[in-house]
Amino acid sequence: MFKYDYDKALHTVTCQYSHRLDTIISNELYPIVTQVIMSHMEFESDRKLTVVFDFEKVEFVTSAFIRLCITIAKKVGEDHFSIVKTNPQIKKTFKIAGLDEQLNMD
Numbered sequence: 354m355f356k357y358d359y360d361k362a363l364h365t366v367t368c369q370y371s372h373r374l375d376t377i378i379s380n381e382l383y384p385i386v387t388q389v390i391m392s393h394m395e396f397e398s399d400r401k402l403t404v405v406f407d408f409e410k411v412e413f414v415t416s417a418f419i420r421l422c423i424t425i426a427k428k429v430g431e432d433h434f435s436i437v438k439t440n441p442q443i444k445k446t447f448k449i450a451g452l453d454e455q456l457n458m459d
Contacts, residue, residue, distance in 0.1 A: 354370065354371055354372060354378065354382075355368065355369070355370055355371075355382055355385065355386070356368075356369050357369065357389055359393055363403065364393075364400045364401070364402055364403060365402070365403040365404070365405060366389065366390060366393050366402065366403070366404050366405070367404075367405045367407055368386060368389070368404070368405070368406050368407065369407040369409070369410070370406065370407070370408060370410065370411050371410035371411060372410065372411070372412055372413075373411075373412050373413040374411060374413065374414045374415065374417075374418040375413065375415050375417075375418075376415050376416075376417040378418075379414075379415060379417035379418040379420075379421055380417060382418075382421065383417075383421055383424075386421060386425065387424070387425070387428075390402070390404060390425055390428060390429065391428070394428070394429070401429070401430065401433050402429050402433060403429070403433045403434075403435075404425055404426075404429050404433065404434050404435075405434075405435050405436075405437055406422065406425075406434075406435070406436045406437070407437055407438055408436055408437065408438050408439045408440070408443060409437075409438035411439075411440070411443060412440075413442075413443070414443055414446060419446075419447070419450060419452065422434075422436065422452075422456055423452070423456070426455070426456055431455060431456070431457070432457075434456060434457060435456070435457035435458070435459070436456055436457065436458045436459070437458075437459050438459070439458055439459070444458055
């Protein structure tokens with residue numbers, strides 16, 4: 354459901370998710386993802402960390418997961434956060450919320 358990869362050379366964390374990111378799962382993921390991001394921010398505090406959320410295998414998101422995205426984007430800076438490989442329905446959800454451009458979705 355969640356795995357991540359850290360690229361030291363690029364100082365980038367790529368988080369991969371799968372299936373349905375409903376409220377229960379989002380609430381379980383929140384402290385885990387936040388801890389991963391914060392630990393890598395502290396690892397090389399002189400460099401800006403880039404965070405990528407990969408939605409290739411995600412079928413559904415709720416507002417709880419969107420809140421997680423916003424929180425992480427604020428922590429690393431919106432210009433260092435992006436969401437990639439989204440399906441059209443999920444992209445539409447973010448667009449309706451007015452967050453597709455703010456969260457750098459492709």
